[in-house]
Amino acid sequence: MKLRKAMQAISSILRKHNVGNFLLESTIIAAYTLKKDDLFVLSNPDLEINQTFFYNMLKYARRRVYGEPLAYITHKKEFMGLEFYVNKNVLIPRPDTENLAEEAIYYIRNYSLKNILDLGTGSGAIAISIEHFTHATVIASDISYKALKVANINKKLLKSNIYLVNGNLLSAFKSNFDIIVSNPPYILPSEFNSLSKEVKNEPKIALLCDQNYFLIQNIINQSKNIAKFLLMEIAPNMSFFLEQISELVCIKQDYSGFDRIAIFRF
Numbered sequence: 001m002k003l004r005k006a007m008q009a010i011s012s013i014l015r016k017h018n019v020g021n022f023l024l025e026s027t028i029i030a031a032y033t034l035k036k037d038d039l040f041v042l043s044n045p046d047l048e049i050n051q052t053f054f055y056n057m058l059k060y061a062r063r064r065v066y067g068e069p070l071a072y073i074t075h076k077k078e079f080m081g082l083e084f085y086v087n088k089n090v091l092i093p094r095p096d097t098e099n100l101a102e103e104a105i106y107y108i109r110n111y112s113l114k115n116i117l118d119l120g121t122g123s124g125a126i127a128i129s130i131e132h133f134t135h136a137t138v139i140a141s142d143i144s145y146k147a148l149k150v151a152n153i154n155k156k157l158l159k160s161n162i163y164l165v166n167g168n169l170l171s172a173f174k175s176n177f178d179i180i181v182s183n184p185p186y187i188l189p190s191e192f193n194s195l196s197k198e199v200k201n202e203p204k205i206a207l208l209c210d211q212n213y214f215l216i217q218n219i220i221n222q223s224k225n226i227a228k229f230l231l232m233e234i235a236p237n238m239s240f241f242l243e244q245i246s247e248l249v250c251i252k253q254d255y256s257g258f259d260r261i262a263i264f265r266f
């Protein structure tokens, strides 16, 4: 069977099941199955592939149709120009969160900050990118061992010098940090049903906070004692609440104009 035919079959399955980017995704699935890059796949439509490859492509397409995010199938996601390993135990790094990493890098450079904590690091994407671009000392913590395993894989893959720590919020830390960066879970339980089926496949512990934002308040209160700055990703509808609870907050927009980062200077 020719690769062209296999890809047509895959993209038509994806299209029928409303996978938005069906052409791109069928290319990525073919490339992943053949262990080649997208360019190879696109430039070799006449390649003869065997049945096993085709069955594997069908298997991945089926998982995708059931709502599994593509990044969990290929175990790859690009963030800040670096390629991260991901699995179902971590949130998939989002382009939105690049705003947070870029802002942190700006603060670190501008204020010559040295000691950084990434709270709730997940895949390690924020911590590793910050360390990569600034060479500051970066500690990355998470309550989930399974997430820390992924962060450790990325640390090795990307030859990063971040330090990984297991802990619940800031309880593991007595020392002071110049800056705490965090993309905490901030989706309200009442908002869960409105999420896409892909997002519903991501770990709830990384997505959902409590209905009263107690978790977010805890992060702010605990950071106050041990950090100069807290940079936190937020949902656009959280700014009003944050402005009510702290006069120290300054809200920044992302490139689409949505409130996206809360900056606290303590």
Ligand code: GLN
Pocket: 094, 096, 183, 184, 185, 186, 187, 199, 206, 207, 208, 233
């Ligand atoms: N921004 C993510 C989403 O809407 C959620 C990330 C988070 O809760 N920190 O899917």
